[in-house]
Amino acid sequence: MHTLHTAALILSLLSANPAPAAPAPEAEPWAAWAPILGRWVAEAKTQPDGSSGWFSLEREVRGRVLVRKNHAEYPAANGRPASVHDDLMVIYPEGKKTRADYWDNEGHVIHYEVSFPEPSKVVFLSDPAPGAPRFRLTYSWTGATPAEVALTFEIAPPNAPDTFKPYITTKVRRDGSARN
Numbered sequence: 001m002h003t004l005h006t007a008a009l010i011l012s013l014l015s016a017n018p019a020p021a022a023p024a025p026e027a028e029p030w031a032a033w034a035p036i037l038g039r040w041v042a043e044a045k046t047q048p049d050g051s052s053g054w055f056s057l058e059r060e061v062r063g064r065v066l067v068r069k070n071h072a073e074y075p076a077a078n079g080r081p082a083s084v085h086d087d088l089m090v091i092y093p094e095g096k097k098t099r100a101d102y103w104d105n106e107g108h109v110i111h112y113e114v115s116f117p118e119p120s121k122v123v124f125l126s127d128p129a130p131g132a133p134r135f136r137l138t139y140s141w142t143g144a145t146p147a148e149v150a151l152t153f154e155i156a157p158p159n160a161p162d163t164f165k166p167y168i169t170t171k172v173r174r175d176g177s178a179r180n
Helices: 002-016 031-036
Strands: 038-042 052-060 065-074 083-094 097-104 109-118 121-126 134-140 148-156 165-174
Touching: 031 121, 109 134
Parallel strands: none
Antiparallel strands: 038 052, 038 165, 052 065, 065 083, 083 097, 097 109, 109 121, 121 134, 134 148, 148 165
């Protein structure tokens, strides 16, 4: 009889104090980025200068940040030797803003504020710094799962930080192969 009474008591306690509700799932912080997550490639045959390269944009740190890895190869031209460029960018929320920090193999460090002026366009605008050029990187695409993304990297001179001129303009396509 004691066992039956104990079981009834446990059941009444459980029904009076149900388990705490699971916390509401967080909104997907990178939903706007979904169309361009993954790996992208620019092939030498499609680039006017014969350059080639790829970039990846992936969720990292359990989805808290995005990491972009970029690799570009430039052929020798006009007396300039062939070169390779690698960079890493970490994109993260900071308060209500999105920020990005960039590092490359040439020693550059760039701090960006990130915006989506349109649903299918993301703009990285570097913080102004006295006596330094300013940079703007833009990705734009069409559709929810684009096969191609337009990329524009622009530079503004130190004495005119809002007068951007294109430095790189290209298109990349979704890459189905596995690259690191």
